[in-house]
Amino acid sequence: KNFKIKHCCFNINLMYPLIGRILHKTLKPVLYFFLKRTQRVRVLILFNNEVLLVRNWLSTQRWTVPGGGIHDGEDKLRSAQREINEELGILIDDKKLISLGEYHNSEFTVDSFVYRAEEKFNISRNRFELIDADWFKIDDLPEPRKRIVEELIKRLI
Numbered sequence: 001k002n003f004k005i006k007h008c009c010f011n012i013n014l015m016y017p018l019i020g021r022i023l024h025k026t027l028k029p030v031l032y033f034f035l036k037r038t039q040r041v042r043v044l045i046l047f048n049n050e051v052l053l054v055r056n057w058l059s060t061q062r063w064t065v066p067g068g069g070i071h072d073g074e075d076k077l078r079s080a081q082r083e084i085n086e087e088l089g090i091l092i093d094d095k096k097l098i099s100l101g102e103y104h105n106s107e108f109t110v111d112s113f114v115y116r117a118e119e120k121f122n123i124s125r126n127r128f129e130l131i132d133a134d135w136f137k138i139d140d141l142p143e144p145r146k147r148i149v150e151e152l153i154k155r156l157i
Contacts, residue, residue, distance in 0.1 A: 040110045041080045042067035043092075044100065044152045047117040047135070053142065053149065054087065054125070055132040063145035065152060066133070067110070076111045084115075088133055089124030092117075100155045103148055112152055 042065040045052040053063045066087050070079040077094040084090050092115050100112040125133040136142055138153060 038108065039070040039076075039079075040067060040108055041070060041076055041083060042103065042110050042112045042148060042152070043080045043084055043097065044112065044114045044156075045084070045090075045092075045117055045121075046114060046138075046156075047120045049138050050120070050135045051138055051141070051149075051153070052088070052117075052121070052123070052133065052135055053145070054130050057129055057131050060144075061131060063136075063142045063149065065112070065146075065148055067112075068129075070111075077113075080111075080113050087126050087129050088121070089126070090121045100152055103151060105148070110148070112148075112155075114152070114156060 044065050052066065054066045055061045055063055066084055067080065068083040068087070070076060071082075074082070077097055080097055081092055081094040084092050097113040097115055100114055103110045103112050120135060123133045134142075141149060
């Protein structure tokens with residue numbers, strides 16, 4: 001019998017998230033070793049009754065709050081501002097960041113902030129860090145998501 005392959009395609013849009021999940025699972029022990037020693041920040045960005053969430057590429061790809069690592073010698077507010085700009089192309093005023101305190105999970109401690117936006121930002125996500133970013137109603141959050149999302153929203157109430 002002759003078998004014909006009609007066409008073979010490599011769809012990078014489908015493969016890219018898969019590669020990120022596989023690398024995360026493979027590299028998790030190494031990542032954990034380095035990340036547990038770093039300071040991290042997260043920023044809950046709100047506009048009216050909506051929250052801006054992201055899905056990171058090198059991760060489990062659950063919806064979460066944008067943020068990242070604090071560079072050596074960088075203060076927490078400047079770090080939060082830089083991370084939001086790097087990931088989402090949004091320039092926020094660090095003077096409008098309000099601390100929500102520390103958030104602890106099994107991997108590291110995160111300094112968390114809330115930013116109440118005066119407008120709904122257009123998102124220009126960094127495709128090397130994020131596979132998705134979008135606005136969601138607080139009472140209709142996407143699944144799957146990380147626990148930090150609910151925890152930070154609860155701190156606002």
